[in-house]
Amino acid sequence: MSKTVVTDQAVLNALRAVIDPDLGRDIVSLGFVKEVRIDGSSVGAVIQLTTPACPVKDQLRVQAENAIGALPGVERVNVSMTAAVYAPTERAGGLPGIKHVIAVASGKGGVGKSTVAVNLAVALAQSGASVGLLDADIYGPSIPMMMGADEQPEFDGERIQPLFRFGVKLMSMGFFIEEDRAVVWRGPMIGKALQQFLHDVSWGELDYLVVDLPPGTGDAPMSLAQLIPITGVVVVMTPQDVAQRIAYKAVLMFEVLGESAGRPLPILGIVENMSGFACPKCGAVTHPLGSAGAQDAATRLGVPLLGVVPMDPTVTVAGDTGHPSILLDPDSPQADAFRRIAGQVAARISAITVGGSKEACGSAGASPSLAD
Template identity: 40%
Template structure:
């Protein structure tokens, strides 16, 4: 059997995706050398971004498998090294532009990422569960999705997503862990165990600003922010840092919950943001005998949708009503969102429908410069 060419080996390595940057290792300059000897033994030298790269074994395995599938390869030997400061700087400039430009990419003119701030009037309505499941449903459609767990005091997204890995830091740039195709960052990834975070307003604002400016998400189609309940510091910070973010309001059918949730929606009249819709959680429970029980009452989502539409002067739709199901709770406890772990369940199907409604909204081109000018 003839030996593979270097071009064939590089084509195989094009399929090896860095687990954090989500780009081919060949494109990221991580392939330092690849050679094959007369016996069909391939020696590959891969440059990691940092010495303690937590996914070094994954990269080694994926690269070995990709090269091992090339005709004529008998054995693959992978050597790992680390990028020099100059190589890391080049990588950062490749990812973020000249000089490794910092700032919040999602607030720059021309950015096409659709940002949704998921909020609620009170805690315990399932806001975080809705956030992670909508994100996972969109990622499963092949879209690029990220989550910022902005509920600094009550962070829960890492547990709901099954993330135990810490972010990787490349100098001042942070690479978020990826789970179920979604890039995630949370203050819970930087504290030990269940340590509480006792911060006041300015520190909360700075933490959110760092998540948005120092974490490399890449070019996203959708970014979800899981906000704390109510209309406090973080909600105000989001409106300042991401003025074009749209708001998704989560409530339960209970009238009292809808009353409180209305405040988290109408605060948009002060921040200038638009409310994209309402999601009603825990709407009903289908008993084994076929009886439908409205455990928390009924009509809260519809009432909230109507009130917000009247107050804001535009249609705020009720995007969906999620049934009360054990599968949703079990998925959250096990770190496997229900749309991934039990996609045929009624609650997963409704979440998929809501995600489809969000995906149907195209990334807007209004006001975007196309870099062309008419000829005279």
């Protein structure tokens, strides 16, 4: 009896059964399948997404492996997932080498912006993206402590070298000032300092630059919006803010800032931080003050809810000891929440860049694929 010969066409046809849940189309016609290798009864395939942090990456891989594995004549399957983050085509005023700038902001202080920025940056780096983290909180820089970095960056006469921690390139005013020394800044100086951090730092090639903004509606968000195109803003709030409508103010502020900077400033979504309490013993999350606010607020604001992070003493300890909490306690509910947020942020950016209507990580039409 002759053995069934596996062909490229048969593999591609099988992969047409794998549907991207967000786009509702199959991965072959979407252009995700970049390579099919057949060696007798062994089949390999390469699927390329627009971000390594794609939330449906594993789901698509398993479905693709199952679809190929079900073909007659196939005994071994190996599907590898790759990613190439696309830069927006319109880069006027953009920073060379930096594909996306993600600003983390809030309407008021102490809600966990820096905590979210740090964990978002580390989670994106862990997924395989090249990531930078810029502490634009010139008044009260907290990234150095949260990332356990305090040496002074090197200056080669022309450019400042960022520090490197947990896979992330870092820059902060905190590297240049003495600890606990108050810094007095006037508006124009903040713009100048930010300009230097953006243009005079050797960031190299970055998929994502996460920028931790100071609270409120001051000079830093304004300068940042004017200096560079921001791909999108993550607004952090706490359950109390929902009632106080502070999140509204933050979202409105970025709409106004976008208008004054002459380019849209999309809100990627909101993160509700310190929502409920994660039991230090069992990890179960309870909501002594009630829940539900975040989704309601997101719906009313017309922006996605990227994730809800419980209050967990480990997060505070992590911040104080210089180890981002997703590394200190990777199996905790809050670490899960941070990774989920990173996936949502990356998927939203892909959708904005590729032009999709929903969150999506596909590479629809952006580069040649086997379906062309």
